[in-house]
Amino acid sequence: MNSTNQSSVSLKPNLLDRILNRFQAWAIENPQNFVSLTLLPIIGFLEGFLANFLFSYPVYLDMKKRKLGSTFCCAGQVVLADFKTIETNLTSPQARTWYLGISPLSARHCPQIDIGGRNVFLISLSDTGTEGNDHDAFRHCVEDYFFTDEMKVRQHDPVGRELLETLGADYRELASENRLEGFFIDENRGLMSFLIRYLHYVIFAIDPHDDSSIAALTNFHYTRRGTLHYFAASRILERFNLLGWSEIPGMIEAVGTIYEKSPVLANFQENNPKYNNMTRRELAKLMVALMSIAALQGPLHLGRTAMGYQSLPPYKGLKTSEIDVTAYWDRLDLDNPSSIKLFLLECGRLFTPVSASHRVATDSFTTTIAGKTRTFPPGTIILIPMILGMLTETVWGATPYEFQPQRENLCPYHMGFHSVGDRHAGRICPGKDLALETLTDVIRIVGKVRRSQLGLTSH
Numbered sequence: 299m300n301s302t303n304q305s306s307v308s309l310k311p312n313l314l315d316r317i318l319n320r321f322q323a324w325a326i327e328n329p330q331n332f333v334s335l336t337l338l339p340i341i342g343f344l345e346g347f348l349a350n351f352l353f354s355y356p357v358y359l360d361m362k363k364r365k366l367g368s369t370f371c372c373a374g375q376v377v378l379a380d381f382k383t384i385e386t387n388l389t390s391p392q393a394r395t396w397y398l399g400i401s402p403l404s405a406r407h408c409p410q411i412d413i414g415g416r417n418v419f420l421i422s423l424s425d426t427g428t429e430g431n432d433h434d435a436f437r438h439c440v441e442d443y444f445f446t447d448e449m450k451v452r453q454h455d456p457v458g459r460e461l462l463e464t465l466g467a468d469y470r471e472l473a474s475e476n477r478l479e480g481f482f483i484d485e486n487r488g489l490m491s492f493l494i495r496y497l498h499y500v501i502f503a504i505d506p507h508d509d510s511s512i513a514a515l516t517n518f519h520y521t522r523r524g525t526l527h528y529f530a531a532s533r534i535l536e537r538f539n540l541l542g543w544s545e546i547p548g549m550i551e552a553v554g555t556i557y558e559k560s561p562v563l564a565n566f567q568e569n570n571p572k573y574n575n576m577t578r579r580e581l582a583k584l585m586v587a588l589m590s591i592a593a594l595q596g597p598l599h600l601g602r603t604a605m606g607y608q609s610l611p612p613y614k615g616l617k618t619s620e621i622d623v624t625a626y627w628d629r630l631d632l633d634n635p636s637s638i639k640l641f642l643l644e645c646g647r648l649f650t651p652v653s654a655s656h657r658v659a660t661d662s663f664t665t666t667i668a669g670k671t672r673t674f675p676p677g678t679i680i681l682i683p684m685i686l687g688m689l690t691e692t693v694w695g696a697t698p699y700e701f702q703p704q705r706e707n708l709c710p711y712h713m714g715f716h717s718v719g720d721r722h723a724g725r726i727c728p729g730k731d732l733a734l735e736t737l738t739d740v741i742r743i744v745g746k747v748r749r750s751q752l753g754l755t756s757h
Contacts, residue, residue, distance in 0.1 A: 307615055311365040316668065318345075322371035323667040327674055342374030343530075346400045349373065354611045355399070356653045356685040361614050363686055369665050373400040375656065375681040376674060378665065384687040387680070388713060389721050391425035392657040394433075398591070399654035400681060402530040409583035412547065418576065418584045421591070425724060428660055432574055434724060439573035439581055440588070443562060444501050445728055452500045453735065461499070461506060465492040466743045473751055482607040485520050489601055489740075493594055494519065496736065501593070502560035502585075511556050518549045524590045550586055558582035592652075597733050599651040600642060601740060610648050610701070618648060618699045626703060628754055632745045637703070638738045643712050644703040647694075650714040653685040684713035 311319075322341060325334035349358035349372070359379075362372055368379040375397075378384070396403040398421060405411055408419040416432075417423065420440075423433035452458055468488045472481045481488035494516050495506035504511060518524040526532050527546045535543035557563065558578055566578045602608045606624035613619075623645060631637050659678040664671060689698045693711055710719040717726040727733070749755070 307364070309361060309364040309614060315362075315365055319366055319371050320668050320670075322374065323376075323670070323672055326371060326374065326376060326678055327672050329675065329677070338374050342400075342402065345373040346402070349400055356649065357611045357613055359653060359683050359686055360611075360689060363683075364614070366668070368686075369667050371667065372681060375400060375679045376665070376667075377681040377683055379683050379686040381687050381690040381693050384682055384684065384713065385718050387657055387682045388655075388684070388716060388718050388725075389723050391427045391723050392655075392725060393424040393428035393660050394422050394656070395658050395679065396422050396530075397656045397679060398529070399652070399656065403528055404530045404533055407528055407532065409587055410580055412550070412583075415580065418580045419587060420584065421587075424658075428658075435572065435574035436576055436581075436584065437724065437728070439570075439576050440584070441728055442573075443566065443581065444585070445732070448503075448562075449500055449732070452503065453732070457499060457506065458496065461492060461496045462739055462743050465489070465740065466747045468492075469744045470747045470751065473748070479607070482602050482605075485516050489598065489605075490520055491516070492740075493597055493601075497589070497593055497597075497732075500732065500736075501589075502557060502562050504556070504560050514549075514552060514556060518546075518553050519590050519594050522546065522549065524549065524553075524586075525595060528587060528591060550583070553586050554579065554582045557585050592727065593729055593733075596651040596727075596729075597737055599649075600646055600733070601737055603649050604642055604645045604737065604741060605744065608649075610645075613699055616699045618701075621701045623701065626701065627741065627745060628749065628752070630741070630745065632742045632749075635738050635742075638741050639734055640703045640708055642734060642737055642741065643708050643714070644701060644705070646714040647688045647708065647712060648699070648701065650685055650688065652714070652716065653683065655682040655684065655716055656680060657682060684716070687711075687713045 318341070322338070325331070325338045328334050349355050359372065359377070362370055362377070363379050370377050370379075378387070396405050403422065405422070408417065408422065411417050411419075418432070418436055420433060420437055423436070424430070426434050465488070469481050472478050472488060483490070485491060495512060498504040498512075498515060499506045506512065524546060526535070527550065532543070535541065536546060563578055563582065566581070568577055569575045603610065604623060604627065606622070606627070609619045610621055610623065611618060626641060630641055657680050659674060659676055659680055662673055662675050663678075664673045666672070688694070691698055693707060694705060712719055715727040715730040716722065720726070
């Protein structure tokens with residue numbers, strides 16, 4: 299079902315909303331106060347849990363904005379949600395700390411701090427000009443070794459094509475057996491199996507038919523949900539060995555060894571000053587984190603949305619979740635990559651895999667929250683809510699909650715890859731093009747299989 303005339307409507311905050319917003323604003327403004335030091339971390343953890351697990355993350359932020367206005371507090375952070383500020387934050391150097399959106403990360407679990415080494419975790423490293431230059435040097439190392447012309451060749455070589463054809467065959471078989479859900483959640487067939495094999499082949503040149511390596515990679519990244527290891531709450535799981543979680547650090551080292559021995563790193567040059575003397579092991583461990591947090595989760599999320607497995611978010615008071623995305627997929631010109639890309643970007647605009655980022659204020663700043671002007675000190679964590687930028691009426695028109703793949707400004711102002719279109723300050727997702735091109739091929743190949751089974755005309 300498609301919905302029409304879905305313009306943003308304001309929501310009325312309740313008493314708890316007002317108290318929580320005002321207290322956080324005061325506590326963040328006065329970070330050394332004993333009450334702030336005691337309660338703010340608790341509020342940050344609880345509200346982060348609420349946003350991530352009891353609500354859909356984008357729904358929670360959207361609801362807060364419509365209740366409290368474009369400047370408010372959430373999970374111990376100041377949220378500046380007007381489009382121009384988000385745009386500026388995404389296209390300017392950023393100081394960083396241990397957060398992924400509103401979720402605190404565990405510094406002790408990040409590479410290579412986890413074994414007593416230096417921090418190589420790009421997400422937590424500040425940009426040159428706000429701190430050191432490790433972020434720029436390490437990022438260039440990632441780009442120069444992995445996101446190369448050779449990588450692009452592997453996307454379309456016989457092995458890459460074979461993996462895509464296998465994905466189409468999996469869809470055909472599972473759909474004919476009325477087990478289509480398995481296409482999206484079975485780790486050994488369908489989308490998850492494809493992403494493990496295809497992305498590791500394309501990025502690392504790892505043999506997708508090396509069953510031992512593929513099994514280890516699948517087990518860590520998907521079966522054991524290795525992504526959670528990097529979040530602060532995971533320390534509890536590992537301390538008490540809940541669900542065998544104490545095994546995760548050893549698994550990370552094993553996956554790091556697979557990456558370290560991959561063909562792409564066979565000729566890695568140690569101690570190159572261009573990369574701040576990054577070692578092969580440091581790069582391999584960094585890639586374990588990046589693959590787990592981003593490369594294998596983002597395309598999975600966006601692919602599931604675009605192919606109808608998961609609905610669009612249930613934005614409060616609106617009918618976005620009732621939109622049938624597959625109806626648009628079934629009408630796409632599958633031989634037109636540009637049309638497929640727009641379709642994917644619109645899916646990501648309404649339900650981006652990464653809803654928010656953050657920066658740390660390097661200077662004091664003044665803004666108005668709940669009708670009161672407040673001045674926040676350096677060190678304040680500022681949330682960058684990309685999802686709210688992509689629901690702003692002044693940019694997207696009067697109906698930002700509708701699904702319109704041909705809408706104006708979709709490419710130049712899309713914020714789903716930590717950029718504004720292609721504009722950024724060095725922190726755009728390095729796998730943006732790979733993710734979009736991979737999913738474009740997936741939508742085309744699986745879409746043609748789907749149409750043949752449904753008896754639909756294929757372009």
